[in-house]
Amino acid sequence: MSASVLRDPAEDQSAAQALVPVPRHNKRRDPVAVAMTVFGVLVFCFLFLPILVIFIYSFNTGRLLAAWEGFGFDAYINAAANQVIRGSVMTSLQAALGTAVLSTILGTMGGLALARATYKAKWAAILTGLLALTLVTPEIVDAISILPWFVSLGTDFGFTPINNGMVRLVVAHTVMSIAVVTFIVRARMQGTDMTLEEAAADLYATPWNRFFQITLPIAAPGILAGALMSFTLSLDNTTVSSFVQVPGNTPWPVYIFSSLKVSLRPEIAAVSTIMLLLTLVALAVVALVLRRFGESSTDIAKTIAGA
Amino acid sequence: MRKISRRGAGVAALSFPSWAYLVFFFIIPVGLVLWYSFGYKPDLFTAHSNATLSLDRYFEAMDPTFLSTFINTLQIAGLGTLICLLIGIPFAYWMAVKVPAKWRGLLVALVLVPFWTNFLVRTLGWQIMLAPEGFVSEALQNIGLIGGPIEILYTRAAVQLGVVYNYLPLMILPLFVSLDRAGVSLREASADLGANRVRTMLQVTLPLAAPGIISGCLLVFIPLMGDYITASVLGGAQGNMVGQLVANQFNSAQNWALGSAMAVMLMVFILLTVAIVGAVYLIVRAILRFNRRVLIEEPAS
């Protein structure tokens, strides 16, 4: 889209033509643009194909997920009736909520601290490096390291709360998502002006007031995005969860993972479809909230992806 | 000066909980892994002992059979990143540039949907599609494209396909963000100066999108090296990747020392690869810049 400024476009074009021959493309049927659109659509198909397959196979009435037998809602009914499946979905949701709360608190504080840090402050550099390290460490390394540590804490040091399955899940998931929240909040706060805070301080606002009435509202979109990210990351987490989980508090992805070697049932597809819809609803809600804060959709994507 | 440091102290205090948390639940456990890697496995039933310290586990991990798994993983990760890049750049360009602005938000949301679907579930979708007796196989056979059932499942090809699929959104998003930032006006300026589209793409758009390319590649390559789930679901025995090797040492072989050594080796591999590629990139960029220097002559005074 050309932005026309204060000059006559016709004058521009003729001038340009006179000086340098610019290849003109017929804007209506540009083969390259058409090809790119086709390519884009194909990539979207590629991205959605397995999800669609899972959605369709959730209506499989057969005993095995991959062997299609007939169309029906059996899987959904069986899943709802199955206590263990219900339990693991509840566990996943509870753990995700706990993780969102914990990592948002830690991440917001950390993000604010990093955003406000003096340029080239050593502690800021180290903290950033540390957080980056958590992102860079493969999940399997996290998993094998944190389980013995949990066991040690629980049995050798007598710190019995750590033997609780939910505690283990929340703690382990937070380690994975604290960096994401911190960076999102930091990115959000770095763009904003300090003068608002300074003005509040000049007006004798206490640090608490400053924080709650100025800083938090400014950071709110970032905090919300961070909370959503950590919620989804926790819901999705499989590797670390499969190592640290305690039965009775088995998260949903671990249930699927352990069914892998045995036999996969259509109930898995059914529940996964429902979980996906749930995640999308949460995403939509957050997007709506962010939109009300005045963000454009591309900005939202940037906030989430720019971490 | 005093004021700055005072403010710094106040601000740093906010980050203490993060520090404490990371030290307690990340540094210490990972440090323990490093510590374990210097130990050994005393007998069949004890997982680990650090009574004698040695580097033997590292030599064991570098054993040709295990080393081939590392190389295999590197190949899958490298190829996967490359394919993601080749698909991601045109796609992100299309989304950021060609698509009318009012659709962009919707398209971004559509890309995020697979990103938000459970990783394992997405991979299961592929397991269903690639099944030798599944609908895709039947359809392709009926059309006549292939002679027998598709035999991709539980091979390296399936893992390659699976990882490209799973990590593609992670490549697209940073690319989109940086291409979006790269700015319409610069591309226009390039066109105005007589560059055709290819030249504009190569000399203006791509270099400006470089930060996005770099972060996309890192976001894909690093988790891909440690991938465990895609290989477990689609790989069978032949998609063996380092993640599974490490997990195996902890889950059944119960050899924590060896598993820890392998985990450390994995990290080293990742860092080395990133460092080498980074160095190559910087060198290439320096050469290109050198070649493209434009000498601006002094105006005659």
Next chain:
Amino acid sequence: MHQHSPMKILAPAAAIPKISRRALLGGFAVAGASLALTGCGKEKGFAASALPNGQLGRQLNVYSWGDYEDPDNISDFQDSTGVRVQLDSFGSNEELIAKLAATRGTSGYDIVVPTGLYIPQMVANSLLQPLDHSRMPNMANLDPTYTNQVWDPGNKHSIPKAWGTTGYVYDTNVIKDELASWQDFMTAAETTASGKTAVLEDSWEVVAIYLAAHNIDMNSTDPAALDAAEEYLVGTLAKNIRAFNSNVATSGIPQGTFALMQAFNGDARQGMLTASDPERWKFVFPTPTANLWMDNWSLAAGAQHPDAAYAFINHMMTPEAALREVEYIGYHTGIKELKEAALANEMELPELVFPPQDVLDRMQAAVLNDGQERRVQILNRMQAKAGA
């Protein structure tokens, strides 16, 4: 990146925290390091087991092999007692032992299902609890042939759950020859079923393929024999293997993903019963010999729901439950007169569950000895080589 100018505020100096952040950070580091170091040297204790108190409770956690209990039996138990049963599965005894040993009593599992030969070592390493027989009156239903095994005299730590044997199943559409021995298995894996073979995830079983085929004692600890086995298995066989999975037959047969699978007899039967075309698959009790194993119910150390555990095991030993079990899982569960009851009930594919006497006579039980570690290494190398 937006650089901030230093903030000049009119706030009182008292608002700024006095603790030097370096000191605090240093304190954390020291505390953490000392914790870690003491953790390294400390005595590795176990979490305590809960004692039975007559209350059944609401939850029971069972760690068993895949698809190894009839779902109807489970729901029957759940309905009659109100206890929710969580069933997790593992793929090999090594995985079970690794889980129990690593978690040292905090695994959360109450009932575990180890294979007999591993029980003495598990007991020696405090992974299992002794059983209180008075809480399981249905033990009277057990056939004495199967109790009091050499690896657990007096059934102090285990109750028989199922016994079976190892063989292999193949797709007659792909493999046209008639296979009968372990040597046939190896040949087929290298030729017609190359790239479509699956073996068990059990190191003893996989090494036994080679040893049995060459008429060497399957329990051999002879280094030369094991070297030869490693050379063949890692060097020649590994690259033809598509999966290492102890439960592959149950889903592999209906989905047709493999042409040749080393499998336990009951799993193969389960797979064939689910498949749409069972005649296409053939199970072989291979010559010259094969493993005769027994899986058992045991109580894990650190179990938190012992009452429910005893009630569950007791429930599984009733004749009705045993009949449902044998029809679902395809293994004899050690109850008196089970074979007669099953045949009278017209169970499907009984020949896979109750092999003929001459086959039974040539089987041999696995023994856990010094060669075990070597076998585990061989399996690991095979897995790495298969992926290369």
